[in-house]
Amino acid sequence: AQSVTQLDSHVSVSEGTPVLLRCNYSSSYSPSLFWYVQHPNKGLQLLLKYTSAATLVKGINGFEAEFKKSETSFHLTKPSAHMSDAAEYFCVVSDNNAGNMLTFGGGTRLMVKP
């Protein structure tokens, strides 16, 4: 069985400061991992993905995430937050044993203060 835990339901940062959104996963097999972002009343947008290539993954809008197998983590970071980054972020896992099903974490709401 696969599962995802997003350790913070809400994160608040000031504009221009670093962002860290934490994610731990559980998977029986070599997982694929994703981060999606959801702006209010908008669809889910893929930020970045890990699929057993480089462990440091760069995504859109300056975000990146590092796959750490020993820690079963896939934390999302960004060096400098922008007001437009305020949104809901979902860490997602999928493994071959679960077919093509994505399992989502509960989400982290990122707030950016001016």
Place this chain on the structure above:
Amino acid sequence: GAGVSQTPSNKVTEKGKYVELRCDPISGHTALYWYRQSLGQGPEFLIYFQGTGAADDSGLPNDRFFAVRPEGSVSTLKIQRTERGDSAVYLCASSLMGLDANGYTFGSGTRLTVV
């Protein structure tokens, strides 16, 4: 089309009524997925189609929920005897052949409200 299209964007229905939610995937995408997102939660898997057949329907909560994809393109999620607990955003996604390195492309969802 350019993206995954879901209609209607909003649906309000009375408890006990029947509803149909439509998903039009990206042209050529053989894999299609339905997810349900309740308020304040992450999306939960409902059903996965590969072509016309349901390859995995393990996420459907009960027999009031049913989905079809008769021609391997458009899919319809059908909910009978709706209950207030069915209120949620229903998301559809498609991908070229199944889970691939690009993940899925999601639609904007249908917000279902059962009153």
